[in-house]
Amino acid sequence: MQGPVLSIIVPTFNERDNIPRLVEVLDVCLVGVEWELIVVDDDSPDQTAAVVRAQACANHRVRCLHRIGRRGLSSACIEGMLSSSAPVVAVMDGDLQHDERLLPDMLKALLQGGYDIVIGSRYMAGGGIGEWDGMRALTSRWATRLSRPLVPAGLTDPMSGFFAMRREVFDRLVRRTSGLGFKLLLDVLASSPQPLRFLELPYEFRLRQAGESKLDSQVAWDYVMLLLDKSIGRFVPVRLVTFCLVGGSGVLIHFSVLWVLYRWLAMPFAWGQGVATVLAMTSNFILNNVITYRDQRLRGWQWLRGWLSFVLVCSLGAVGNVGVASYLFTQQFHWGLSALAGILVGTVWNYAVTSSYTWSVKAR
Numbered sequence: 001m002q003g004p005v006l007s008i009i010v011p012t013f014n015e016r017d018n019i020p021r022l023v024e025v026l027d028v029c030l031v032g033v034e035w036e037l038i039v040v041d042d043d044s045p046d047q048t049a050a051v052v053r054a055q056a057c058a059n060h061r062v063r064c065l066h067r068i069g070r071r072g073l074s075s076a077c078i079e080g081m082l083s084s085s086a087p088v089v090a091v092m093d094g095d096l097q098h099d100e101r102l103l104p105d106m107l108k109a110l111l112q113g114g115y116d117i118v119i120g121s122r123y124m125a126g127g128g129i130g131e132w133d134g135m136r137a138l139t140s141r142w143a144t145r146l147s148r149p150l151v152p153a154g155l156t157d158p159m160s161g162f163f164a165m166r167r168e169v170f171d172r173l174v175r176r177t178s179g180l181g182f183k184l185l186l187d188v189l190a191s192s193p194q195p196l197r198f199l200e201l202p203y204e205f206r207l208r209q210a211g212e213s214k215l216d217s218q219v220a221w222d223y224v225m226l227l228l229d230k231s232i233g234r235f236v237p238v239r240l241v242t243f244c245l246v247g248g249s250g251v252l253i254h255f256s257v258l259w260v261l262y263r264w265l266a267m268p269f270a271w272g273q274g275v276a277t278v279l280a281m282t283s284n285f286i287l288n289n290v291i292t293y294r295d296q297r298l299r300g301w302q303w304l305r306g307w308l309s310f311v312l313v314c315s316l317g318a319v320g321n322v323g324v325a326s327y328l329f330t331q332q333f334h335w336g337l338s339a340l341a342g343i344l345v346g347t348v349w350n351y352a353v354t355s356s357y358t359w360s361v362k363a364r
């Protein structure tokens, strides 16, 4: 029996009530096509994965990729695509908001050649955003505007979550993707070594069938990180940039605390300096936990363990900082330059070590 020609990758988080209907509509619109549905579920508490597996028992076209301890729409889709062998891969939401009837046309356009990627567009003639409220429509328009420098000219909907592409195109760019957040299409377009030849097909964004949207402030933050990664990420890791900004805020906190304790309350300098150091480190840890490493935020006991390791690592960083600066100073370097070199070494150490010990960032 021939393998699938079209793999439809559907990321899910708490979509159990949408799955049976999703399989039904795909079955209807893809008659005559060798297709498969790969649902990538991030261990949804509502047992979406179990519902998908139950469907898979009755339908050989369905399978489930169950990820544990992970979250993220884009990375889920990327891993789903990597698990498929079909010459065409499509990405679609699991809540039936995307119009599956576009899939046959997407497949046809890609198999005939001439296009690398076919995108379902809500913003071209014939498409629509359905019943979004004013705020959501405005946010989407702004997000689209921000993405302009990173996507091919003429594209109407770079924020679309519904698209299909040829597998070899995906294989060429997958190692360059950021895999951050919600906007995989933007990631794909900006990661391609050559501009992708695209076709857009209009569709009307439908109302969610069951369950709730997962769009929240985290998604907005992930989007900012994706834009930064795609623009300056080639030169410097985005996390390092936010880590340094947080470090800058720590210096302000340090001086404010020291001012209060030493100048106002007349505490001995060494004591004031010690308290200021611990408070600044704690504030840096809290901010890095919610900003730099938001996608793997530590909570509960993990938070305490993380704080301890952060303070330990940064204390060693401070020793290195002072050591390097003092050494350079004895070698007749300018005092400012020596201090700067010390800060640089300390920061890079803190960043590198806390990224693997405090937050243990995965390879991608």
Ligand SMILES: Nc1nc2c(ncn2[C@@H]2O[C@H](COP(=O)(O)OP(=O)(O)O)[C@@H](O)[C@H]2O)c(=O)[nH]1
Pocket (backbone or CB within 6 Å): 010, 011, 012, 013, 014, 015, 040, 041, 042, 071, 072, 073, 076, 092, 093, 094, 095, 097, 212, 213, 214, 215
């Ligand atoms: N695997 C996975 N899927 C997700 C995650 N967040 C959202 N999704 C799925 O991505 C699709 C789009 O999400 P949705 O909340 O509907 O976004 P909206 O349509 O922009 O409101 C849905 O199928 C969600 O279940 C996630 O962290 N992991």
Ligand SMILES: [Mg+2]
Pocket (backbone or CB within 6 Å): 093, 095, 097, 208, 213
């Ligand atoms: Mg949705």
